[in-house]
Amino acid sequence: MSITGVRWSGPNAVLVELTGLAGVLALHDRLQAEPLPGQLDAVAGAATVLVKFGSRFHAGAARGLLPHLDLAARGHHAGNEVTIEVVYDGEDLAEVGRLTGLGADGVVAAHTGQVWTGAFGGFAPGFTYLVGENDSLSVARRSSPRTAVPAGSVALGGAFSAVYPRQSPGGWQLLGHTSAVMWDLGRKSPALVRPGDTVRYVAVRERVAVRSAVAPGPGSAPDQAGSGLLVQAPGLQSLVQDLGRPGFGDLGVSVSGAADPRSARQANRLVGNEPGSAVVENLLGGLAVQARGDQVLAVAGAAVRLEVRDADNQLLRTPALHTPFALLDGETLSLGAPGTGVRSYLGVRGGLAVEPVLGSRSSDSMSGIGPPPLAAGMFLPIAPVTGVHPVGPAESTLLSVADGPTELRVTLGPRDDWFGPAAFTALAGQDWLVSEQSNRIGVRLTPGPSGGAWPAGEAATPGAPGAALVRTREGELPSEGTVPGALQVPPNGHPVLFLADHPVTGGYPVIAVVVPGDLPFAAQLQPGHPVRFTVVDPTTLAPANQEPPHHGEPDQTASEGTQP
Structure with missing residues (x-):
């Protein structure tokens, strides 16, 4: 149980290679209990742990510390024991019986007759890769993935077993289904199974109905009496975003947040908000919002034309980009198609006051966590402004207008x-x-x-x-x-x-x-x-001058000096 290599994964992260699952769980547990300086997240994999940091300085320092961690001496954290009831009626049960030589009944016996351990998360929130005590059920994934696997499906893929927490595409072999809710934001720990937990499958005969946990978002009938913005047209896609929700990688939850965080920060700075206040991220223009109460707005990012119109749709003014401006009660702001760039960020003084999920107001298009995409008629409440909030000065665009690459x-x-x-x-x-x-x-x-x-x-x-x-x-x-x-x-x-x-x-x-x-x-x-x-070099970001590596040696190895 040892670290065999540490590789760069960009200048702010390292990928730690270990000898096996026991080492992965040991290091992941150690980093969760005792984070390294500057550590943002630790994500376990099949034979690796990805460690993310807030700067390349901290990532570089960690490369020197990680190979010397004594994983055997860590304080062991006993995971939870989870029982999952399964109706073994899956479409691929007979095929798995043929592939393994066990037959359908033998597959059920092997699946329920061993303890499975949560190895790592990924794919979707609540989807935890489980490793069994033996490889009797190791089968290849389907040659043709399904476009939609039902929520609650219990499946095998390679050496792993897992439960699909929500309907999604997938290529694993389906053994049956369960009513266990794998992801529920109403629980203290949303994921039913986390890395290090142990799982025992139990066969049941009765039919079960799967309940899908839905992430909260802005209400369907919000109170529109307060200060805010009424969405008249969302354009191709408009989402509520902030700077994301780091630290939940082991649950399969990505950081998400603004795709262009620099422009999101700029929009907030221009209206006097904190950098992480929620903004609207708009794709390719077409967004139109009407002010309820007088507002201070700014738009950063893609080069779009801004128009402010009155209640009779008469053009009043065309505000400049990267400059704070007023949108008075009843007036409507619209964003045109961008000439440069694709994403615009609309900041409003006070920030959008939609309900946070896992500490963030970001909409995650991959997992469905967070506020839903904006739609016509949706009301976006604005948080009250307290104290003195200086408004930032105008800035030039951050996007290059060059025609070249x-x-x-x-x-x-x-x-x-x-x-x-x-x-x-x-x-x-x-x-x-x-x-x-x-x-x-x-x-x-x-x-x-x-x-x-x-x-x-x-x-x-x-x-x-x-x-x-x-x-x-x-x-x-x-x-x-x-x-x-x-x-x-x-x-x-x-x-x-x-x-x-x-x-x-x-x-x-x-x-x-x-x-x-x-x-x-x-x-x-x-x-x-x-x-x-x-x-470029990951430590200095200066152009690399050495020959590209062809032998695949890791950037730094532990004392054994070997690769897995």
């Missing part, structure tokens, strides 16, 4: 050893184009024209036009934690750049991570816009 700095790893020289040349030696399928979960990229160089500052070594990122290693990567900015590479070689609502864990290798300071620009990329990646 947007340069994004990346640090290699943590899984750059899954790729060879051709992939590194393609990564930094050609443009990548933003796909129209991009969203708050991630920016999907397709290969563009080649013509750059590896490394920065040296002679050009163009890759083949339209080159994808080809792996040199076969097989599947065990699920492990991911960070915003991760460039995850699916089998087609077209990377996905993770944004605010990315999954907590992933199973595709991450070749590199965009540095946090460049993520606001990534969040504002329009479809078809070219992107150029520049590799």
